[in-house]
Amino acid sequence: MSEDVVPTRRKAHPEVETAHGTPVSALFGALETFLAFVGETSILAGRTLLEIARGGVKFSDLIAQMASVGADSIWIVLIVTTATGAVFAYYVTNLSLELGYTAFVGGALGYGFLNELGAVLGGVALAARAGAAIAAEIGTMVVTEQVDALRAMGVSPIRFLVAPRVLAAVIMLPLLTAIADVAGVFGGYYFAHLRGITKMVFWSSVHQFVGSADLIHGLIKAVVFGFLIGIVACQEGLNTKGGATGVGRSTTRSVVFCVILIFVSDVFLTQMLAGPSAAGQ
Amino acid sequence: MSAISVRNLTYEFPRKRVLTGVNLDVEHGEIVSIMGSSGSGKTTLLKLLTGLVKPTGGQILIDGEDIVPMPEARLDEVRLKLGMVFQYAALFDSLSVYDNIAFGVVRHRRPMRHELDRLVKDRLADVGLEGIERLHPSELSGGMQKRVGLARALAMNPAIVFYDEPTSGLDPISEYKIDALIMSTRERKHVTSIVVSHHLPSVFRISDRVAMLHAGRIAFIGTPDEIRTSTLPEIQAFVHPETQQPFAEQELEDFV
Numbered sequence: 001m002s003e004d005v006v007p008t009r010r011k012a013h014p015e016v017e018t019a020h021g022t023p024v025s026a027l028f029g030a031l032e033t034f035l036a037f038v039g040e041t042s043i044l045a046g047r048t049l050l051e052i053a054r055g056g057v058k059f060s061d062l063i064a065q066m067a068s069v070g071a072d073s074i075w076i077v078l079i080v081t082t083a084t085g086a087v088f089a090y091y092v093t094n095l096s097l098e099l100g101y102t103a104f105v106g107g108a109l110g111y112g113f114l115n116e117l118g119a120v121l122g123g124v125a126l127a128a129r130a131g132a133a134i135a136a137e138i139g140t141m142v143v144t145e146q147v148d149a150l151r152a153m154g155v156s157p158i159r160f161l162v163a164p165r166v167l168a169a170v171i172m173l174p175l176l177t178a179i180a181d182v183a184g185v186f187g188g189y190y191f192a193h194l195r196g197i198t199k200m201v202f203w204s205s206v207h208q209f210v211g212s213a214d215l216i217h218g219l220i221k222a223v224v225f226g227f228l229i230g231i232v233a234c235q236e237g238l239n240t241k242g243g244a245t246g247v248g249r250s251t252t253r254s255v256v257f258c259v260i261l262i263f264v265s266d267v268f269l270t271q272m273l274a275g276p277s278a279a280g281q
Numbered sequence: 282m283s284a285i286s287v288r289n290l291t292y293e294f295p296r297k298r299v300l301t302g303v304n305l306d307v308e309h310g311e312i313v314s315i316m317g318s319s320g321s322g323k324t325t326l327l328k329l330l331t332g333l334v335k336p337t338g339g340q341i342l343i344d345g346e347d348i349v350p351m352p353e354a355r356l357d358e359v360r361l362k363l364g365m366v367f368q369y370a371a372l373f374d375s376l377s378v379y380d381n382i383a384f385g386v387v388r389h390r391r392p393m394r395h396e397l398d399r400l401v402k403d404r405l406a407d408v409g410l411e412g413i414e415r416l417h418p419s420e421l422s423g424g425m426q427k428r429v430g431l432a433r434a435l436a437m438n439p440a441i442v443f444y445d446e447p448t449s450g451l452d453p454i455s456e457y458k459i460d461a462l463i464m465s466t467r468e469r470k471h472v473t474s475i476v477v478s479h480h481l482p483s484v485f486r487i488s489d490r491v492a493m494l495h496a497g498r499i500a501f502i503g504t505p506d507e508i509r510t511s512t513l514p515e516i517q518a519f520v521h522p523e524t525q526q527p528f529a530e531q532e533l534e535d536f537v
Contacts (some may be wrong), residue, residue, distance in 0.1 A: 137375075145371035148333050152365040153385040153437070154357035160388075 037257070040239070044162065045231045051156070051163040061160065065168035072130040073176060077122050081180040084121060085109065085187030092188075093195040106202035107209025109188040114214040116221075118181035119173075120266055123225035126173055127258035131233040134165050135254035138237025139247040147238070157238065166230030173226030174219045181218065217273045224269060228261045282345045284309045284441055284473040285330065290339035292325055299325050301497030303339070309440075312467055312474040313502075314484040316519060317494030323477040324368065326494065327443045330475065331365055332356040343441070361389060364439030368446045370430035372418040378405070378429050379414035385437045404432035407466075409458060424451045431459065435466060442466070444476040448483050456480070460487050481520065485509070493519065 051057065089109055096102045138161055141147050147157050189202055236254035240246045283306045290303040299322040307313045317323045328334040330341055332348050340347050348359055372381050382401045386392055392400070405411050408428035418426055427447065434442055444463065448456040460483050466472050478484050484491055485505040492502040495515045501508070508516060 141373075144374075145367050145369065146373055148328070149365070149367060149371040149373070151333055151357075152331050152360060152363065153388070154360035155385070155388050156353070156357065 037235075041231055041235050044158070044235050044238075045227075047158050048162050048166050048231060048234075051158050052167055056156075056159045057163045057167055061164040062167055065164045066172055068133075069126070069130040069165070069168045069172045070176065072133055073122075073126045073172075074179065076125045076129050077176045077180050078183050080125050081113070081118065081121050081184040082187035084117060085113065085184035085189075086191040088112065088117070088184070089188030089191040090195070093192045093197060096197075097195070102197050102201055103205050104209065105192050105197050106185075106189070106205030109192070110185050110206040110210035111214060113181045113184040113188075114210055114218045116218070116266075116270070117184055118177045119218045119221040119225060120262060121184075122173055122177040122180040122222060123229065123262045124259055126169065126176065126226070127229045127233075127255055127262065130169065130172075131229045131258050132251050132255050134230070134233035135237040135240075136247055136251045138234055139240035139250040142238060142240045143243050143246060162231075162234040162238075165234055166227060169226040169230035169233075170223055171226070173229070174222040177218055177222035178215075181215070220273060221266065221269050224265060225262050228265060229258045232257045232261060283307060283342070284311070284344060285475070286340070286342040286345075287330070288340040288342070290326075290329060290341065291337050292322070292329060292334070293337050298497055300329075300336070303494075303497075303499055305492060305499055305502070307473060307475060309473055310467060310471045311489045312463065312476065312487055314476045314478055314488040314491045315494055316479065316481075316484060316491060318519070319479075321494045322497060323494055324445055327365070327445050327475065327477055331360065331363055331443060361437065362440040364434035364437060364442040366427075366431050366434045366442065366444045366447050368449070370418070370423075370426035372426055372429055372433070374418045376417075377414065378410075378416050378418070378421070381418070381429060382433045382436050384433065389437070400436060404436050405429075407435065407462060408432045424455050427451065428455070428459070431462065438470065439472065441473045441475070444474065444478075446478055447476065448478065448480055456483060463487050 089105065092105050092108050093102070096105050138147070141150075141161070147161070150157050150160060185206065189199075192202055193199065233254045236250040236257070240250040242249075285305070285307040287303050287305040290300055291298075292300040303326065305313075315323050315326065325334065329336050330343075332341075332351070336349060339349070341349055343359055343363075346359065348356060351359065372378075373384065376384065379401050380387075382404050383392075383397050386397065386400060401414055402411070405413065408431055410425060410428055410432070413421070413425070413429075418429070421429065427450070431444075431447065442463075447463065448459050451459065463474055463476065464487055467474055476484070476487065485508075488505055490502055491505055491508045493500045493508070493513075493516055500515055501511055501513055503511070509520060511517070511520075
């Protein structure tokens with residue numbers, strides 16, 4: 001296969017797509033589709049990393065994509081995380097008041113956001129907003145032959161389209177995650193304060209339970225999620241077939257796969273990152 | 282050595298045979314048109330010749346070099362001497378007309394700003410669209426988009442240009458001007474041109490030779506006069522469509 005030609009996804013067992021497909025053939029079809037997805041995405045990921053390592057990404061392309069990815073997602077990240085922080089604080093405060101021990105509210109909130117919620121909620125917001133936009137844009141470029149036009153001019157779609165978007169997502173998601181952490185904790189603080197937790201109790205609890213390792217864990221997760229979102233959105237966009245319907249299908253698939261991948265990879269990342277430090281504590 | 286030599290080119294799938302053995306030689310500076318009914322594989326042939334699609338068999342020699350086994354990076358180098366005008370223009374809709382035309386040059390060379398301005402201005406003047414540099418493709422009519430697509434393809438000074446239906450959907454005056462541009466580009470720069478077109482007046486006006494694609498092969502290739510006087514039924518059907526039955530009658534006969 002040539003270097004930049006994105007592999008055409010093989011159709012799953014045709015019988016799966018008919019009303020007469022058996023459950024077994026449907027299962028094999030789904031498995032084949034899944035394996036094809038994993039294979040194609042891995043190939044694209046490898047080529048994109050190679051392109052980035054080679055220094056093939058133009059600075060102006062990267063800046064444009066970072067602005068687009070960040071601007072696309074920052075408001076949704078702020079709203080989602082502030083609201084989640086507030087609701088999270090509501091329940092934790094209730095629990096702490098019941099137990100008569102309020103000193104862990106800030107700590108629980110900070111610990112949860114910095115390790116987990118900031119990156120995951122930021123990732124889901126990025127997948128829904130910027131990831132969908134990437135898949136739709138590249139998908140439209142495929143069906144209107146703009147990607148062919150790029151290649152006909154000797155410009156690699158991986159260099160021009162994929163690598164800047166993936167790199168932008170990898171850079172921007174940790175930044176969005178940091179913003180999400182702050183927004184979530186402040187949203188929580190506001191609610192906890194309304195429920196009678198004092199400023200000093202809340203922030204000293206944050207200080208006591210949360211350290212730089214927690215922030216780093218969350219940011220490492222954000223880097224991985226950003227890479228997955230960028231690659232999957234570009235892969236789905238490049239695999240688009242069949243006009244407007246195809247663009248819609250690719251966009252939906254991109255969001256669904258990204259969200260699933262964020263949650264599944266989060267399980268492994270949490271284990272990997274928490275393993276040594278948990279043992280040391 | 283021919284500019285393009287195609288040898289036994291096939292593009293087949295288990296259930297579909299698009300091209301079953303195309304042979305074609307195009308000399309430097311020649312304008313060869315490819316005719317054929319809709320779905321006969323003309324656009325696929327162009328995409329194969331530019332390496333956008335890999336054939337299932339055969340050879341495509343560009344200036345004597347077979348592009349079929351080439352990796353994409355090597356193909357990108359070969360593509361610097363090719364230009365492609367797409368059927369629906371395929372302009373980058375996120376970029377202005379200026380950036381569309383300058384795109385290839387900016388990506389492959391390091392031109393000074395004033396050189397780039399001059400280039401874009403000249404190419405737009407070639408297609409009769411001066412002063413639209415700042416517009417975006419969505420602000421242009423279909424015909425204007427097509428002409429900008431042509432300007433973009435010519436911006437890199439290609440040695441070989443592939444035109445996919447360059448005049449379809451244009452008014453007769455624009456059509457005539459595009460034909461004139463294809464011919465003048467050849468005169469000025471000795472460009473080799475492959476033109477896919479249905480439009481017979483245009484094909485006969487510009488072509489040195491015309492190839493008829495039928496049933497996955499080049500059924501006939503000759504000068505416009507040879508095409509006009511050919512007695513091959515598939516060419517007769519194309520040149521004199523008035524002798525054909527309407528779809529409905531044909532379909533009825535198929536059922537009887």
